[in-house]
Amino acid sequence: MDYFGQTWTDEDQASSIGGPIERVVNHMATRTGADTGHLARILVTEIEHKVSTTRAHWMPGARELLIAANQAGIPVAVVSNSWRVLLDLLMHNIDVPVDLTVSSTEVERPKPDPQPFLYACEQLRVNPLNCVVIEDSPTGAAAGIAAGCAVVGVGPALRDVVGERYRHVESLAEVDLASLSG
Numbered sequence: 001m002d003y004f005g006q007t008w009t010d011e012d013q014a015s016s017i018g019g020p021i022e023r024v025v026n027h028m029a030t031r032t033g034a035d036t037g038h039l040a041r042i043l044v045t046e047i048e049h050k051v052s053t054t055r056a057h058w059m060p061g062a063r064e065l066l067i068a069a070n071q072a073g074i075p076v077a078v079v080s081n082s083w084r085v086l087l088d089l090l091m092h093n094i095d096v097p098v099d100l101t102v103s104s105t106e107v108e109r110p111k112p113d114p115q116p117f118l119y120a121c122e123q124l125r126v127n128p129l130n131c132v133v134i135e136d137s138p139t140g141a142a143a144g145i146a147a148g149c150a151v152v153g154v155g156p157a158l159r160d161v162v163g164e165r166y167r168h169v170e171s172l173a174e175v176d177l178a179s180l181s182g
Contacts, residue, residue, distance in 0.1 A: 003042055004032035017157055018137025019081035020110040048086055056093040059136070059154065061172030066096045068177050075099045077120040081110045081139065100124055111139045114147035121147070132180045134172065141166070152180070 001008040012031070016024045025043060029036045069076050077100040080087050084105040091101055102120045104110040111117075121128045133144030133151045138161060144151040145163035152175060153161050153168045161168065169175055 001028065001032065003046075004028075004034050004039070006032050014157060018111060018135075018139030020104055020139075021081070021083065044083075044086075048089060051086060051089045051093070054093075056090060058094075059172050061175060062134075063096060065134075065172055065175060065177070066098070070097065072177060074177070075124045075126065077102060077124060079111075079116045079120050079133075079140075080104070081116075111137075111143035112146070114143050117144055117147035117149055121149075134175075150180075 001012070012027065015027055021040070021043070025036050025040045028034070028043070029039050032039065066076060076098045078087070078091065078098050079102045080090075081104050082090070084103040087101055087103040091098070100120055100123050102116050102123070104116070107113075107115045107119055109115045117131075117133060118128060121131060128148040131147075131149040133140070133147070133149045134154060135141045135144055135151060135158065136154050138157060141151050141153045141158055141161045141163070145161075145166060148165075150165040151161075151163060151167070153159075153166065154172055155170065158168055
C-alpha cells in the first residue's frame with residue numbers, strides 16, 4: 001500500500017487475512033485505483049522478497065506445538081492459501097520439519113473451500129474427523145470446519161467464528177497436544 005501512496009489499516013488486514021491472493025489484490029485495487037495486474041506483480045515480488053530475506057516469525061506456542069507433534073509421531077501438514085513459491089520460501093526459513101505442505105497451487109478451489117484440507121488428509125491418509133486444524137484466519141477456519149476437522153482458531157480475528165468442533169484461543173501458548181486430543 002505504501003508503494004501506491006496508501007496506508008495499510010486494521011480493516012485492510014481483517015479483510016485480507018487468509019487470502020487467497022486474488023481477493024487481496026482486488027481489495028487493494030479498490031482502495032488504490034491501481035490496475036490489478038500491476039498491483040499483483042508488485043505484491044508478489046515484494047512478498048517473496050520479504051519472506052526470502054526475513055526469518056520466519058513464530059506465533060507464541062506454535063514452534064513448541066509443532067515439535068511436540070513431531071516427537072509424538074503425529075503427521076503435520078501446512079495448508080496455505082499462498083502460492084507454491086511463497087510457501088516453499090517460508091518453509092525454508094523454519095527449523096522444524098513438517099510432513100506435507102499444500103499451497104493454493106495444488107487445489108482447484110482454495111480456502112474457504114474445504115478442498116485444501118481434504119487434499120492434505122488424503123495425502124496423509126488420515127480421516128478429517130481425526131484431524132485438528134489450527135488457523136489464524138476466518139477463511140481458513142471456515143475451510144477446516146467445512147472439511148469436518150476440529151478447528152482451533154487463534155487470535156482476535158477468529159473470536160466470532162462458530163462451528164460444532166470449533167474452539168477459539170488467543171494464543172497457541174494456551175494449547176498443547178493433550179488439549180487437542182479431545
